[in-house]
Amino acid sequence: MINSVYIWPSSDMDFWKIENDDTKVTVKWSRDNFLDYKILAYQFYGCGYKIIEEVINDRLNNIKSDMWFLTGIFLIRHSIELGLKSLLCRVLSRKKDIQDTLKKCGHDVSSLLKKYDEVGHENFLNNEEKSWLSEYCDSLEEVDRKSDAFRFPFEDEFLSKYRDGFLDNMQVTNNLLQAFSLVKKCLEMGVITEEEKFDNTLKPEFFILTSRSYGNCYLWQSISDAGFYVKITGYTEAIDFIYQDESIINEDKLYPLIFMFRNTIELYLKILFYSRVEKGVSQKVFRSKRKSHRIKKDLWKNVKSMIANYSGGSDEKLETLELIEKMLDEIDKLDKNGDIFRYPTSYSLEYRFDNKILDLSNIYVYLKAIVNFLEGCNSELDAIADIEQEIRDEHESEIYFDSDWY
Incomplete structure (x- = not known):
């Protein structure tokens, strides 16, 4: 496989091109809302589990502990949300009731669980398990109410509570996996494996802090990059890891990978807003x-002129800029708001991406080219900003000495 560092935009790139039958994937939903949400929940969980497993197994790697771990948390947190929405699709008999509930609850896993308990009348969990999952979801919502804490830079409110703290990666993982297992038990109508049996020694807490730095997630955020570096690194490296993991079939990694790419592209466009x-x-x-x-x-439109201005008038760079715009145009048509590849349907239960044939290897190259271009722009603009600052410092120094002379 070509080294991903050398993947660069070219005029022959096409999101829809099929070049490799071995990586061809057909997206065809069953149109059974319960089943489709359940399948996607398992797909996000599988990729998240693999990422967190790698983090735990390579505890000496600080980048994985501090950055990959946050990506893994999001994927499993999202799988819990998808699982609860799947359950609501099963227990709510009217389409309008499902639509209203999904819209009202949004990403709120605590509200989704309460609604399921209220209308489901299913008893696949005992009272202890129900109580544990309810408290856990409440705890999760206290930290990540909008489902964006692990996709974008941390907000000030989050940092005021947790900055410079250390997450206990093992305990956070155990609780996260148990929460999903309880949702899965409901999805599978009580059928579980021995490994998924409820452990009542675990406390129903989402965030568990520790004083130990070794092998744990350091909750930091650099002022100089506005907090983007941690998230960008976590997502870009997790993408490559999942793409290369042959134990996950292509059908199960397609949606999570496209989502992670889409999120990474958005992060890179936003970091350019902060260019100095x-x-x-x-x-x-x-x-x-x-x-x-x-x-x-909103994003590309406002960074394109800045990139063009610092391109030095090079025809090659300007051509690449136009090529990137066309590629981003395709992504924008597919996924305007970053939710098409996170859910099987809209809130109104409309299937917006269905009956499509894709080549995962081609999509990887296509999206990686965009990411590499934006990464290059960010690095180049940083270097230019440093030069501009040096020139300003020299100019101020000259003014100082001139005024001192008089």
Whole structure:
């Protein structure tokens, strides 16, 4: 396989191109909402589990402990959300009731569980298990109410509580896996494996902090990069790890991989908003668009001119810029708000991506080319910003000495 570092945008790239029958995947949903949400829950869980397993097995690797771990948390947290939504699709008989519930509860796993308990009348969990899962979901919501703490830079409120703390990776993992196992027990109508049996010694807490730094996740965030480095590194390296993991079949890694790529592209576009170059994104645009998920309309539109301005007028760079715009156009058409590859349907239960044939290896190259280009822009603009700062410092120094002379 080609070294992913050398993948670069080219005019022959096409998201829909089929080049390798061995990595061809057909996306065809059953149109049974319960089954489709359940399948996607298992797919996100499988990829998240593999990432966290790698983190735990390589505890001396700080990048994995501090960065991959956060990506793994999101994938499993999302699998719990998908699993609970699957259960609601099973117990709610009317389509409108499902639509209203999904819209009202959103990403809130605590509300989703309460609704399931309220209307489901299913008793696959005993009282102790029900209580544990309910308290755990409440604890999760206290930390990650919008399901974005592990996708984007930490907010100030999060940092005020947890900055410079250490997560106990093993305990956080055990609790996260037990929460999913309890949801899975409901999905499978009480059928579980020996490994998935409930452990009542675990406390129903999402975040468990420790004083030990070894092998645990350090909750830090650099001021200089506005907190993007941690998330970008976690997602980009986890993407390569999952893509190369042959134990996960292509069908099961397709949606999680495209989601992670889409999220990484958004992160890179947003970090460019924070570029220190003199002719960067205006403060007005920065304040109004920096939290948007619209990669073409709000993000790319406002960084393209900055990149072009610092391209040095090179025809080759400007051609690449136009090529990237076309590639981002395709992503924008597919997934405008970053949710198409996180769910099988919209809140209205509309299947927005179905009956499609994709080549996973081609998609990997296509999306990796975009990521590599944006990474290159970010590095180059950082270097230019340093040069601009040096020139300003020299100029100020000259003014100082001139004024001192008089």
